[in-house]
Amino acid sequence: MSRKIAYVQAFNEAVRQEMQANDDVFCAGEDIGAFGGVFQSYAGLQKEFGERRVVDTPISEQAIIGLGVGAAVAGLRPIVDIMFMDFIAVAFDQIINQAAKLKYMFGGSATVPMTITTGGGGGLSAAAQHSQSLEALICHIPGLKVVYPSNPYDMKGLMTSCIRENNPTIMIKHKRLLGMQGDVPEEPYAIPLGKANILREGTDVTVVSWAKMANDSVDVADQLASEGISVEVIDPRTMQPLDTETIVASVKKTNRVIVVHEAVRFAGLGAEVAAQIQEEAFDYLDAPVGRVAAPFSPVPFSPVLEAHYQPSPDRITEAIRSVLARPGA
Amino acid sequence: MELSNDVLMDMHRRMVRIRLFEEAAGRLAEAAKLPGFLHLYVGQEAVASGVCAALTDQDQITSTHRGHGHLVAKGGEFKPMMAELMAKSTGYNKGKGGSMHISNLDVGMFGANGIVGAGAPIAVGAGFANKYRDDGNVAAAFFGDGSTNIGAFHEAANMACALQLPVLFICENNEYGEFTPRDKTMAITDIVDRAAGYGMPGVIVDGMDVVAIHEATVEAKARAVRGDGPSLIEAKTYRFYNHHGVQNLGLKYRTDDEVEVWKQRDPIFTFEDRMIDANNASRDDFDAVWAELRADIEEAIQFAEDSPFPTPDQILVDVYSDTPSATSGAAQ
Numbered sequence: 222m223s224r225k226i227a228y229v230q231a232f233n234e235a236v237r238q239e240m241q242a243n244d245d246v247f248c249a250g251e252d253i254g255a256f257g258g259v260f261q262s263y264a265g266l267q268k269e270f271g272e273r274r275v276v277d278t279p280i281s282e283q284a285i286i287g288l289g290v291g292a293a294v295a296g297l298r299p300i301v302d303i304m305f306m307d308f309i310a311v312a313f314d315q316i317i318n319q320a321a322k323l324k325y326m327f328g329g330s331a332t333v334p335m336t337i338t339t340g341g342g343g344g345l346s347a348a349a350q351h352s353q354s355l356e357a358l359i360c361h362i363p364g365l366k367v368v369y370p371s372n373p374y375d376m377k378g379l380m381t382s383c384i385r386e387n388n389p390t391i392m393i394k395h396k397r398l399l400g401m402q403g404d405v406p407e408e409p410y411a412i413p414l415g416k417a418n419i420l421r422e423g424t425d426v427t428v429v430s431w432a433k434m435a436n437d438s439v440d441v442a443d444q445l446a447s448e449g450i451s452v453e454v455i456d457p458r459t460m461q462p463l464d465t466e467t468i469v470a471s472v473k474k475t476n477r478v479i480v481v482h483e484a485v486r487f488a489g490l491g492a493e494v495a496a497q498i499q500e501e502a503f504d505y506l507d508a509p510v511g512r513v514a515a516p517f518s519p520v521p522f523s524p525v526l527e528a529h530y531q532p533s534p535d536r537i538t539e540a541i542r543s544v545l546a547r548p549g550a
Numbered sequence: 551m552e553l554s555n556d557v558l559m560d561m562h563r564r565m566v567r568i569r570l571f572e573e574a575a576g577r578l579a580e581a582a583k584l585p586g587f588l589h590l591y592v593g594q595e596a597v598a599s600g601v602c603a604a605l606t607d608q609d610q611i612t613s614t615h616r617g618h619g620h621l622v623a624k625g626g627e628f629k630p631m632m633a634e635l636m637a638k639s640t641g642y643n644k645g646k647g648g649s650m651h652i653s654n655l656d657v658g659m660f661g662a663n664g665i666v667g668a669g670a671p672i673a674v675g676a677g678f679a680n681k682y683r684d685d686g687n688v689a690a691a692f693f694g695d696g697s698t699n700i701g702a703f704h705e706a707a708n709m710a711c712a713l714q715l716p717v718l719f720i721c722e723n724n725e726y727g728e729f730t731p732r733d734k735t736m737a738i739t740d741i742v743d744r745a746a747g748y749g750m751p752g753v754i755v756d757g758m759d760v761v762a763i764h765e766a767t768v769e770a771k772a773r774a775v776r777g778d779g780p781s782l783i784e785a786k787t788y789r790f791y792n793h794h795g796v797q798n799l800g801l802k803y804r805t806d807d808e809v810e811v812w813k814q815r816d817p818i819f820t821f822e823d824r825m826i827d828a829n830n831a832s833r834d835d836f837d838a839v840w841a842e843l844r845a846d847i848e849e850a851i852q853f854a855e856d857s858p859f860p861t862p863d864q865i866l867v868d869v870y871s872d873t874p875s876a877t878s879g880a881a882q
Contacts, residue, residue, distance in 0.1 A: 284671045284705035291675020326651040328644030329868035363869045387871035
């Protein structure tokens with residue numbers, strides 16, 4: 222049975238159902254207990270599962286991740302929450318040098334089945350330390366998987382996969398999507414990591430985008446349809462591993478592509494996507510791969526500045542028109 | 551606490567195993583047979599041995615970059631350890647970890663660690679799992695004096711105490727953080743002073759006395775198992791060799807006289823003398839232990855030398871618990 226619930230409720234439901242199914246699953250993080258987490262992602266879980274399984278921690282990001290790593294190697298299946306994605310910087314050693322690498326360094330003997338959950342993305346005037354999309358940083362680290370859903374259905378299915386996954390996985394919840402409503406089945410289901418979703422089919426140009434920007438790109442595509450421009454929007458859903466195959470297949474069909482993301486353009490994931498496209502589909506391209514991303518500055522506070530900072534529907538539209546303006550082969 | 555002769559001889563054996571392993575590793579490094587870095591544990595054997603003799607295979611430990619001693623003391627075998635140091639595929643870590651990451655989960659050894667202080671939060675996680683399952687196991691974090699200056703230690707100690715987890719914090723205060731004396735990097739003399747700030751008991755023990763360390767560990771473990779939370783044990787000890795490598799005298803940051811004073815307190819020889827004086831063992835008993843273990847070491851070196859290096863097709867193996875998607879682009 223499907224019904225409409227919010228993105229954040231879809232997250233919460235995935236956690237609750239996996240906790241019901243498996244006593245090895247527990248949650249730990251700042252303010253997630255009685256309070257339910259600053260985004261209410263964990264609302265009601267401590268009441269249902271008790272303080273043993275839903276643990277309020279000190280404000281100690283390194284120890285929160287370490288708690289997850291040690292408990293995972295010891296056989297549990299931790300979900301550890303880093304309130305804002307920006308705060309992963311505080312815990313980078315435990316994420317990059319420990320969680321990501323233990324299995325490899327130990328010759329495969331360790332398994333680290335932990336999920337790190339965190340809130341990413343801007344648009345709330347939360348300024349430079351509470352607004353970042355840092356997926357490129359963590360995608361660069363072998364051993365981690367990175368997930369950034371764009372809608373409630375994907376959120377529940379991907380979060381379920383993260384919890385069941387035997388690798389350290391980072392689930393990024395976009396803060397501007399928390400209240401987004403969508404059809405979500407009541408029963409548990411898993412969406413495989415590393416599988417892109419074609420959000421909207423089209424034939425003239427491909428837009429690769431994720432999280433909030435994927436939805437904005439669909440809106441742009443709807444607008445352009447009235448002009449007879451057919452836009453295909455691909456949401457990779459999982460940034461690591463990245464479903465290059467689906468992206469390349471789309472590019473071979475449309476011959477034109479742009480990548481849209483919230484993170485800064487320089488060394489953002491758009492660069493990796495563009496590189497893989499030119500490696501796999503160079504002869505199919507009728508235009509250079511376009512990129513729409515943030516300028517190379519910290520996220521500004523003023524709503525006026527942030528509105529210019531984030532890729533807007535106008536900039537996405539302009540980029541699509543730009544790649545379409547190139548003469549085809 | 552009256553310790554049986556079996557326990558005493560077991561701890562002696564652990565210390566000798568560490569000493570022989572480390573000195574063999576030092577010789578192999580000098581002969582350029584060990585790639586990478588080497589941080590020898592010689593001098594500190596009583597700490598790992600006294601602690602680990604109080605633990606079971608199900609109790610977990612986290613270690614430091616000076617970690618061979620901890621693994622030997624926890625029950626690590628010479629052959630896969632020596633093979634790992636020689637970067638061979640038969641090593642505990644299949645040649646992917648080396649000296650600084652050597653581990654064996656079968657005996658609860660959650661890895662040496664190349665990052666100072668990083669083991670403590672992981673021990674907190676292991677301790678959490680023990681409490682979660684209520685299985686009576688404890689996790690012990692080994693760390694040096696220097697790592698108590700790192701944020702990860704503070705976060706781990708505070709969290710373990712806040713959550714009342716069965717965790718033992720074992721500080722090996724060897725008076726130097728790498729090449730800098732402790733008194734240049736902290737304004738206190740005793741690390742144990744920090745314990746009160748977290749709300750856990752702290753005790754100073756002679757780090758050259760395996761019995762003292764063992765007794766303190768047994769008490770701390772009993773406290774943790776009772777549900778009364780973590781303890782800090784500060785073992786005052788000394789490393790006979792340089793921070794890394796095999797040089798011991800003529801170092802710029804400490805005097806040869808100081809090294810000689812500490813060597814007079816060698817944890818193995820002083821223990822043997824005490825045992826002989828108390829008529830608990832004879833010189834022949836100890837000679838037999840050394841001879842047996844020397845033969846084991848030679849066999850392990852031969853095993854490691856005869857073992858193959860990993861093949862290049864192993865590079866991508868075990869990055870993930872399952873094979874990453876062939877389309878990830880990361881597999882190239």
